[in-house]
Every structure is written in structure tokens, then in C-alpha cells.
Amino acid sequence: MVAVVEDLNARLRGFESLRERAAGEPEWLQRRRRPALERFFALGIPTVKNEEYKYTNLSALPQVEFFDAPPAADTSAAAYRGLGGFTLRFDSGRLAAADGEVPQGVSVRSIAERLRNDPDGLESLLGACAAFEDHALAARNTACFEDGAVIEVAPGAVVEEPIHLVFAAASAVSNARVLIAAGRNSQVRVIESYIGAGKYWTNAVTEVYAGENAVVEHYRAQLESVEAFHTGCFQAVQERASKVSTFSLSFGAAVARNDINTRLNGEGCECALDGLYAVKGGQHVDHHTAIDHVMPHCNSHQLYKGVLDGSATGVFNGKIFVRRNAQKTDAIQNNKNLLLSDKADINTKPQLEIDANDVRCTHGATIGQLDAAALFYMQSRGIDVERARNLLTYAFAADALERIRLEPLRTHFENLLLRTFADKTEDRQGVTEWRP
Template sequence: MLQVAEELDSYRVEFERIEGDSADSRAQWINQIRKAAFGRFVELGFPTTRLEDWKYTNVAPIVKTSFTRDGRAWRTLPVEPLEPFTLEEVACAQLVFVNGHYSSDLSSLEKLPEGVTVSSLAVVLASTPASVEAHLAQHAGYHNQAFVALNTAFMEDGAFVSIPKDTIVDAPIHLLFISSARLGPPVPAGFKRGANDGGGSAPVAYPRNLIVVGSHSQARIIESYVGLEHDVYLTNVVTEIVGGENAVIDYYKVQQESEEAFHVATVQAQLGHSSTFSSHAIDLGGALVRNDLNVVLDGEGAECTLNGLYMVTGRQHVDNHTRIDHAQPHCSSRELYKGILDGKSRGVFSGKIVVHKAAQKTDAKQANKNLLLSEDAVIDSKPQLEIFNNDVKCTHGTTIGQHDQEAMFYLRSRGVDLAAAGSLLTYAFASEMLGRIKVGPVRARLEALLLTRLRDGAASEETP
């Protein structure tokens, strides 16, 4: 994983600069974690395709691009471009971040139940760092993950959500992350924003999110990542989620980055006794996307459900890596990821379920289903089971195919043209995942976006 020293120099210079500027204002334990994480990042370097976990995803475009943190705290932006992505009509709280920095003017913190904290992590670290010490950087390990180490070294802002025990938050909490190179740091003369040529400088954001849901509490969290223009930039995000005993967490992550952008994300969920965690991951944007979703069922009777849908075209590359650790007895997990790939896009799914020795009576099911709309689209699917216990019930599998020809014939025989028939079958394939989204406005927007893409794709097929 080692790179030429020059490729890491810019990160070293930036780290030393921000350490010199603000180290004295931070708690000592934060400085120690950041320094240790950056040292580990330098040791690891960026991952290469020689590593099994990165076999199908080449991050050379990220390595070759020069990135610069946008150090400005963006307070206001024109509201109109943001309206398609906001959820003010249903969210009890909406935190907005621009190029990684919290914008108080664009955020709203109304209708929060008593005792609930929804805040910028930067504010918390500056005022009450002890309130996050028990969990921040304690669950998402950076010792073997270069991008987690890089995020931890540069963690500065993000969302902190804390739900006290015995609290039910009915309305969703929306965390909206907006990226734009147009708003980013100045670039050298001659560098054209949005040109992925590895030259010049593009903005990078390192959002760090911590979500803690206390015992016997319920919360619904939505993370949205959007790009305002077709720009080159990098979002390297880490989200740590902690669920107490009997906690119920409904978590959504919608990724609509620029189709020239890079998005690398790690979600680490730690679940206590009889807790329930459901994840809904939707990937639509990004030139190169890598998602790592790790769940540890660390309390007896814990349950998790992982749903995922990725829909890519052109030369987009989306890699979903999931890992579920059944660490305690009587836990169950259900996982279903679906992919729709068109053009010359590539998808990767690697899902691993690990049943530890103490995890008797484990019940786990995993499936990955992929629909290829083009002969040039590629999917690499690798569902895996590691079982160290013989008292379990586990299944896993994958399917890769094109539209069912009998269904196509049925629709054509009833007067439906070829393009429309294909769009109907594609919509039916995706609708199972969209139907699992419980937040009405989110589901409606994604359905509308899916229909628009299918309509545009059908129109392009009909154009000679």
C-alpha cells in the first residue's frame, strides 16, 4: 500500500498546518487520536488493487488528484439550488454542511424532544469535548483502513446526534452534506474545475458523524450527500452509530454526488442487547464510490437489516463492502443489495457475515441481485460466510442477469414498445428497494428520479 513520498507530501503539509493552527484549542485526547491516525495513514498509504478488499477498485484517480481542504465556514448559499434536497417539511432537525463545514443559517433545529442533542461536531469539540469522548473514533477502526485513518486525522466537523434513553424521536433527523468545487478553495491558474485530469487542486471534505441512541429509544436518521455541479471533489466521510439496549435505529444514506466526484464512506454501527438497526443505502452519483458498512451485533438478541440500491451508468464505479459480525447469541440479520448497471459502468459487491464462536442460534440471510442493461456493464459480486459455530441458520447468494425475455415478450405482445417494456421491468426491479423506505418524501423523490432516468434512457435508445 506504500506510495511514492510525493503523493503523501501534500497531506503531511496540510496536517502539520492545521495541527499548528488549532492543536492548543483542542482537548489532549483529540490531538492524540488525530496524530496517531495520521501516522497510521502514512504507514498504510492508499490501498491498491493488490489488497483483496480493493481488488476491483482502483483509487489511482484519487491518489493522482491534488486536493485542498476548504477552510472557510460557509454560512449562507442561494436557497433555490438546495430545495430539491431539503426535507424541512418532515424533519424535526436539519443540519446542513457545505464542503464539510456546518452552516447555521441553512440549518434548522426545531421541534426537538427534550434532552435530544443535534449539533455540529466542531461546536461540541470546542465546547464540551467530554460528551463525545466515550464514542468518537472508538468504533470505526483506523489501524487497517487508510481512508478511515485519513478522515480521523482531519476530523473537524460533522454531525453529533445524541438521543437520551427512553426517548422516541418521531420525525426524521436530516444531515445534508453539500459539495461544490465552485465554492471551494482557489486553484492555480489554468486549472479547469471539473476536469478529472489529476492536475491543479480540487476541494476535499472529511465529515465525521457520531450518532448515539440510548437504551429504549428510537430515532430515524437521514444522511444526504449531493453535488451542486458536475465538479471534481472528494468526500471522505466516517459515521459511527451506537445503539443501546432495545434501541431502534432507522438509518438512510442517499448519495447523489457529482458524476465527476469521488465518494469514500465508512459506516460503523455498534448494537447493544435486543437493539434493532435498519440501513437503507442508495447510490446514484459519483465517478468512483466506495462504501464500507460494518455492523457489530454485540448484544444478545440484536437485529439488523441492510438494504441497498445502486444505479449507475456511463463509466461510474460503485463498490459496496458490507460486514456483519454476529458476536452474541440469538441475533439475526437480513441483507439485500440490488444493482442496476448501464453503459460501461462497474459495480462491486462484497458482503461478509461473520458468525463468532459465542453466537449460537444465529439467523442470517444475505443476497445480492444485479440487472445489467448493457453488454459493457460489469459487476463483481462476492457474498461470503465465515462461521465458527455449528448452531446457526445462514444463507447467502447472488444473481446477475438481464431482463427476463418472457416478461419482455409478454409486454411486447400487448403493444408496449421495446424501450418502455425495458423501463417497466427495470422500475419493477428497483421498486422493491424503494418500497422499503419509510420516509414518504424521500421515497417519492427517489421514485421520481428513477422514472426520469428510465425515461431519458428510453428516449436515448429511440434516438438514431
């Protein structure tokens, strides 16, 4: 019991500055933050006793808050530039730099700046999608975030140039916050990149509100330091005939946990949740998805592929809820894993709850190793076994990247993949090195 009290006191120290900062914020936000903090303390950082975190151990997180600030991330690296469009860089969740021109039809601003100068219109959006009742980490972010990006797309605006948000870790804990609000008939593309060096914790929340007939294309490149903790929550709410896609690339972090949720609130919605994770050594990666089919005639599509080497561990848990009213739902879920080592481990679990009777829901999960017959076939043509392994691994993983419609980003991800698995494959035909 003493230990618990001490732990609580220790944790509270990290939040002393919150009260002070909140004083300058609009009252509606203060009213939102307080219950979030209370909720976080009530729930605490999830332990493995929590069914949703059974295989993902976050017990080191309370300590990580007191670590020294990590060394500055190298934001000049090619990986964070060169996609065109407009880039905002955040250091530990606070706006640090802007680059490029804001495309027509969209407003991209710092949340802190927007709150300071014209908070009107934000009340109905900020914190509206990201529920934290049952989500301690989203609650913590809601209580603590200082800044972040707010992207508002005007009704009818089609924004082709991507908006790139780079989150670099510069302190022990970063609360990254993103709000995307796409107006009626609008279209927008947003990329989030997470980078850093050393040991730290990024706790990110992205809220997406897709208005009627809006199209939101969202990409997330989690390239944190391999010593870091990354917890990310993506939460979308979709109105009638809207389309949301989110791709999660997860290569970094010692422990990564991604919660990806969308609520299909109107008829005729579509959502595509896809991802690729590639981990090795002692890394751990966890994707928890949840799609809530509330209304009829909605489609959802999921493809998550994973490559696990060394003694890496992974989790995929895909929930699909089909409510009573959600007739003609068409939901497809797939999770495919490639284990490159005997010590690598994956726990994959589909979870379907279907209350409607005229629906099509399919799910599949595979765990496999490299095909020995294919390896021998390649060897028999003169290709050495290591190279053959790399090629087959690349081929398995690259298939997931087909889901990315933003061509330069797909190429960039392919290059990251090549660097991860095959040094020599960089001369691969059709893949040009992406340089800023």
C-alpha cells in the same frame, strides 16, 4: 523510490494545517488524531493490490486533493428539502445552515461547536465505533475532520421526525463526520445526503452506537456529482436487543466505495443492511459489508440491488462473521444485479465465516438481464419496447426501496429512480412528485 518520497511530501502538504487546528481541541481528541494520521500514512490510499480494493481503483485520489474547489452545489434543489424534521447543512463537512426545529428528546449539534463549548461525554463516543487500524480512509477522516454532526438520543426518547444531514461539497476534499448515539430504549431516524458539482472527493465516516433496545433507522443518499469520488464508512456497534437499519442509495460519483460494518455486541440484536445502486456511463460503485455476529440470537438481513448500464462497473462484497458464541444466529444476505448493457460489469462475492454450529446463514447473488419474455409480453399489449425496458428496470429496482420505512423518503427515492430510468413514468400511479 524518489517517486514515492515525492508522493509522500505532496500528501503531507495537505495536512499542514492539522497541527495548528488540533492545538485548540481537547487533549483526548489530539491523542486520537495523531495515531490516525500515522495509520493513514502507514496504510496509504488503498490500491488494487489490496484484496479489499481489487476492483475499485482509487489511484486518482492523491491528486484530487490539489484540484480547485468545485462549484457550489445547488442546495435549493427539491432533493435536499421537504422531508420535514430537522435539517443541518454542511459545506465541505463544516456546518453551514440549520433548518427546522430540533425534535424533542434528541440533541443535534455541530461536532466543532460541541467540542468548543462542552466536550464532556464525547470522549467515550467520538471515534469509539469507527476503527481505523485496517481502514486507511476512516483513519484519514479521523485525523482530518473539522466538523460534522453529533446526534445524541436521550434514553427512552422516541424521535419520529427525521434528522436530515446534507453534505454539500465546496472544496476539493470533504471530510464528513457523523456520530449517532442512541440511548437505551430510544428510537431515531437519520438521513444523510451527499451532493456536489464538479470534481472532488468526499471521505465520510458515520459512527452509530445503539444502546440496549435502541432502534436506529439510517438512510444514506449518495447523489454526488458523476465526476466525484465518494468513499464512505458506516460503522455501528449494537448493544443487547438493539435494532439498526441502514439503507444505501448510491446513484452518484464517478467512483463510490461504501464500507458498511456492524458489530452485534449483545444478545437479540437485529440489523438490516440494504441498498440500491444505479449507475451508468463509466461510473463505478462498490459496497463492502461486514456483519460481526458476536453474541447469540441475533438476526441480520441484507438486500442490495443494483442496476448497471453503459460501461458501468460494480462490486458487492458481503462478509458475515459468526463467532463461536453466536449460536442461533440467523443471517440472510442477498445481492441482485441487473445488467442493461453488454459492457456493464459486476463482481459480487459473499464471504461467510462461521464458527458456531447452530446457526442459519443463507446468501444469494444473481446477475441478470431484462427478461426477454416479459419484454415481448408487454410489446404484445401495445407497450413500446423502450418503455417496457424502463418499466421492467424500474420494477426491479423499486423492489429494493420497499425496505425503506420512512414513507416520504421512499417516495423521493422512487422519483429519483424514475428520473434515472424513465422520463415518461413520472405519471405513475401512486407516485406524486415530491416538492419542497
